[in-house]
Amino acid sequence: MNPKPFFTIEEYRSRLAKTRETMYREGIETLLVTDPANINYLSGYDGWSFYVHQGLIILMDREEPIWFGRMQDSNGAKLTTYLSDDSIRGYQDHYVQSNLRHPMDFVADLLMEFGSEKKRLGVETDNYYFTGQCFKSLYENLPEATIMDANLLVNWVRLIKSPQEIAYMQKAARIVEKVMQTAIDVIDIGVREGEAAGEVVKAQLVGTSEYTGDYTSIMPIMPSGLRTSTAHLSWVDRRYEKGDLVLLELAGNVHRYHAPLSRTLIIGPPPAQLTEVAKGVIDGLNKVLDFIKPGVTGEEVEETWRKAISGTKVVKESRMGYAFGNNYPPDWGEHTVSLRPGDKNVLVPGVTIHVMPGVWLDEFGFECSEPIVVTETGCECFVNFPRQLIVK
Amino acid sequence: MNPKPFFTIEEYRSRLAKTRETMYREGIETLLVTDPANINYLSGYDGWSFYVHQGLIILMDREEPIWFGRMQDSNGAKLTTYLSDDSIRGYQDHYVQSNLRHPMDFVADLLMEFGSEKKRLGVETDNYYFTGQCFKSLYENLPEATIMDANLLVNWVRLIKSPQEIAYMQKAARIVEKVMQTAIDVIDIGVREGEAAGEVVKAQLVGTSEYTGDYTSIMPIMPSGLRTSTAHLSWVDRRYEKGDLVLLELAGNVHRYHAPLSRTLIIGPPPAQLTEVAKGVIDGLNKVLDFIKPGVTGEEVEETWRKAISGTKVVKESRMGYAFGNNYPPDWGEHTVSLRPGDKNVLVPGVTIHVMPGVWLDEFGFECSEPIVVTETGCECFVNFPRQLIVK
Numbered sequence: 001m002n003p004k005p006f007f008t009i010e011e012y013r014s015r016l017a018k019t020r021e022t023m024y025r026e027g028i029e030t031l032l033v034t035d036p037a038n039i040n041y042l043s044g045y046d047g048w049s050f051y052v053h054q055g056l057i058i059l060m061d062r063e064e065p066i067w068f069g070r071m072q073d074s075n076g077a078k079l080t081t082y083l084s085d086d087s088i089r090g091y092q093d094h095y096v097q098s099n100l101r102h103p104m105d106f107v108a109d110l111l112m113e114f115g116s117e118k119k120r121l122g123v124e125t126d127n128y129y130f131t132g133q134c135f136k137s138l139y140e141n142l143p144e145a146t147i148m149d150a151n152l153l154v155n156w157v158r159l160i161k162s163p164q165e166i167a168y169m170q171k172a173a174r175i176v177e178k179v180m181q182t183a184i185d186v187i188d189i190g191v192r193e194g195e196a197a198g199e200v201v202k203a204q205l206v207g208t209s210e211y212t213g214d215y216t217s218i219m220p221i222m223p224s225g226l227r228t229s230t231a232h233l234s235w236v237d238r239r240y241e242k243g244d245l246v247l248l249e250l251a252g253n254v255h256r257y258h259a260p261l262s263r264t265l266i267i268g269p270p271p272a273q274l275t276e277v278a279k280g281v282i283d284g285l286n287k288v289l290d291f292i293k294p295g296v297t298g299e300e301v302e303e304t305w306r307k308a309i310s311g312t313k314v315v316k317e318s319r320m321g322y323a324f325g326n327n328y329p330p331d332w333g334e335h336t337v338s339l340r341p342g343d344k345n346v347l348v349p350g351v352t353i354h355v356m357p358g359v360w361l362d363e364f365g366f367e368c369s370e371p372i373v374v375t376e377t378g379c380e381c382f383v384n385f386p387r388q389l390i391v392k
Numbered sequence: 393m394n395p396k397p398f399f400t401i402e403e404y405r406s407r408l409a410k411t412r413e414t415m416y417r418e419g420i421e422t423l424l425v426t427d428p429a430n431i432n433y434l435s436g437y438d439g440w441s442f443y444v445h446q447g448l449i450i451l452m453d454r455e456e457p458i459w460f461g462r463m464q465d466s467n468g469a470k471l472t473t474y475l476s477d478d479s480i481r482g483y484q485d486h487y488v489q490s491n492l493r494h495p496m497d498f499v500a501d502l503l504m505e506f507g508s509e510k511k512r513l514g515v516e517t518d519n520y521y522f523t524g525q526c527f528k529s530l531y532e533n534l535p536e537a538t539i540m541d542a543n544l545l546v547n548w549v550r551l552i553k554s555p556q557e558i559a560y561m562q563k564a565a566r567i568v569e570k571v572m573q574t575a576i577d578v579i580d581i582g583v584r585e586g587e588a589a590g591e592v593v594k595a596q597l598v599g600t601s602e603y604t605g606d607y608t609s610i611m612p613i614m615p616s617g618l619r620t621s622t623a624h625l626s627w628v629d630r631r632y633e634k635g636d637l638v639l640l641e642l643a644g645n646v647h648r649y650h651a652p653l654s655r656t657l658i659i660g661p662p663p664a665q666l667t668e669v670a671k672g673v674i675d676g677l678n679k680v681l682d683f684i685k686p687g688v689t690g691e692e693v694e695e696t697w698r699k700a701i702s703g704t705k706v707v708k709e710s711r712m713g714y715a716f717g718n719n720y721p722p723d724w725g726e727h728t729v730s731l732r733p734g735d736k737n738v739l740v741p742g743v744t745i746h747v748m749p750g751v752w753l754d755e756f757g758f759e760c761s762e763p764i765v766v767t768e769t770g771c772e773c774f775v776n777f778p779r780q781l782i783v784k
Contacts, residue, residue: 046625047622051520051725071710072623072752073623075752075754076623079618079619079622092709094733097725097727099543123524128521128523131517131519131520132515132522132526134518135528152491194598195597195604198594199594201594201597202591205627206584212629213590214626215611215626219607226471230464230466230468230471231465233440233471233472236604318462318464318488329721330440330443338489341486342486
């Protein structure tokens with residue numbers, strides 16, 4: 001009944017050890033983790049409770065992290081983490097969305113209880129779930145602590161995936177193959193966009209005949225027509241028409257691990273300009289996939305792409321890929337490696353990247369992406385799906 | 393093709409006027425809006441782009457808000473808002489998830505351009521999308537500005553719903569009735585939980601024969617068995633068994649307006665203790681619905697509930713309802729009125745509340761809720777669905 005954490009206790013301990021190594025190197029004595037993916041990564045905790053303040057306290061001299069969250073979610077922590085009961089601390093409901101007291105006041109009390117009130121305290125300064133008010137509460141309640149920027153500290157620990165993580169991403173990849181095929185099968189003249197979106201998400205959650213899918217961190221991005229000229233629109237209340245172009249940025253998810261995938265579909269014969277852009281993007285993508293191997297940097301990958309598209313009609317202003325893996329809404333990106341100028345991060349085996357050369361021109365867009373893992377000798381695509389403009 | 397904003401320009405202007413009234417009353421000269429629901433409410437902007445920093449700047453002497461966001465989302469702003477092109481300001485991709493520069497540095501430049509660098513600047517301090525780093529960037533870049541707490545300022549403007557907002561919520565209510573019935577129909581012995589979740593979300597997006605549904609801000613909360621002892625778990629990879637209890641906290645959404653609804657289902661005959669708790673909760677809920685009318689406060693509603701359940705086996709520590717409406721992940725609550733001790737907010741016509749008496753005991757939970765709107769004389773339920781423990 002109780003879905004135990006999805007990794008061995010040894011794997012969690014190794015993650016914590018790596019986290020503490022980084023803390024030590026950066027002079028952080030106590031770490032406050034508020035990113036839901038980082039909480040999950042270090043403790044197994046899973047629940048749609050991140051809309052209230054919650055997190056982990058990582059101490060140097062206590063093996064288990066301390067989970068804090070709303071009291072009504074404490075049973076959720078008992079059910080989904082490996083933590084012992086005395087590491088699970090729920091706060092009363094009068095802290096929830098109140099202007100009288102803030103959950104971080106409770107956390108400050110906990111930090112005092114665990115002797116961290118004068119320590120160098122790392123916080124995830126730019127995480128969605130660490131608000132300005134969190135900052136303020138900690139500064140006010142712990143005047144003797146030294147508050148330090150530990151943004152993305154755990155995200156960087158997550159960069160290189162373990163064999164078990166890769167295995168979950170492979171399972172997610174089997175799901176996204178089915179999801180993409182579902183989208184292609186269902187989208188047609190006269191079909192409502194909401195109907196297509198419904199079938200897509202159903203395919204995400206139903207999963208395969210062997211296992212169930214989890215929710216993805218981004219809902220299906222599937223704009224049509226002129227709405228393909230921008231990156232993040234969903235479906236609207238209309239029926240597909242002949243000639244419609246549809247962007248499909250979809251994913252599968254298993255135990256919070258994603259496999260994202262983008263393709264572009266047109267209902268009817270493609271205009272010459274689209275065919276040309278599609279060819280340019282796919283050629284560039286292929287060159288990039290050939291190029292990626294251990295030792296190259298994010299910016300070198302992007303440079304390969306930029307050279308490949310120079311002279312074509314493809315215009316691309318934004319980064320052409322990013323690290324991905326375990327995540328919660330609103331994003332499946334890990335906010336670490338980005339394939340763009342200036343990114344000096346060196347790729348090593350086990351790094352997972354969504355190579356995502358989406359282009360959004362004034363009148364239309366085109367996307368064709370591949371999620372990959374860097375291997376000892378190059379890279380491997382998670383997904384097996386025709387790399388082409390899909391003409392229906 | 394272009395789905396214009398879903399409200400009249402007059403309605404947006406009236407919302408802005410109310411926002412400026414509050415700003416004036418609180419001494420705020422320029423307001424930075426980062427909550428995606430508040431952005432949508434004041435401009436119509438809609439897109440899954442809130443995973444990067446974006447927002448609106450509201451000035452006192454400029455009718456249109458200024459939208460800022462990632463450049464590749466600017467076309468999205470052109471397509472979904474009523475704003476003129478010179479009110480749409482995209483930042484370059486090198487600001488995205490970079491440790492070299494922060495999007496709020498760009499916003500600080502914009503604030504200077506619009507003469508706000510020495511103004512009293514309100515920010516949404518505890519919003520998910522206003523991180524500690526946002527705070528820090530503004531303090532550092534605008535040393536002469538006075539940064540003020542404008543948390544929930546626009547949320548409170550949103551409290552009383554307009555007839556058009558109520559109409560969208562009624563449409564969402566038609567969807568959630570279908571969604572809940574779908575869940576009840578599909579959940580059965582031997583069915584995989586992921587299959588049920590897939591059908592539920594499909595029903596949310598397909599909508600009715602007349603209109604499409606949008607994604608809800610919370611994915612289906614539908615734990616089974618022991619997992620019902622806590623508030624925010626989803627489905628897992630198992631098949632339902634005889635005797636399973638399943639909590640269903642689901643919603644419909646139309647144009648970002650929600651209708652949430654909770655029910656509890658058991659596969660097989662209910663144990664006596666569950667029947668008793670269900671009766672206690674539903675009796676209490678009915679008394680609360682009879683009690684709600686203009687003039688009563690949040691805490692008086694909760695007191696009515698507490699009296700109703702005293703002497704029964706129902707134990708409830710957490711708040712028993714909250715304002716809801718327009719929202720984006722991760723929450724459909726508005727973070728304003730809460731039905732709990734200490735809440736002195738007076739209910740008035742047009743306020744919409746999810747009356748949500750969920751109880752989570754050590755071994756099992758029970759939920760039965762109603763989304764309502766306060767009327768001139770009492771309250772009206774959005775949803776028409778049997779208020780009972782569902783036995784299958």
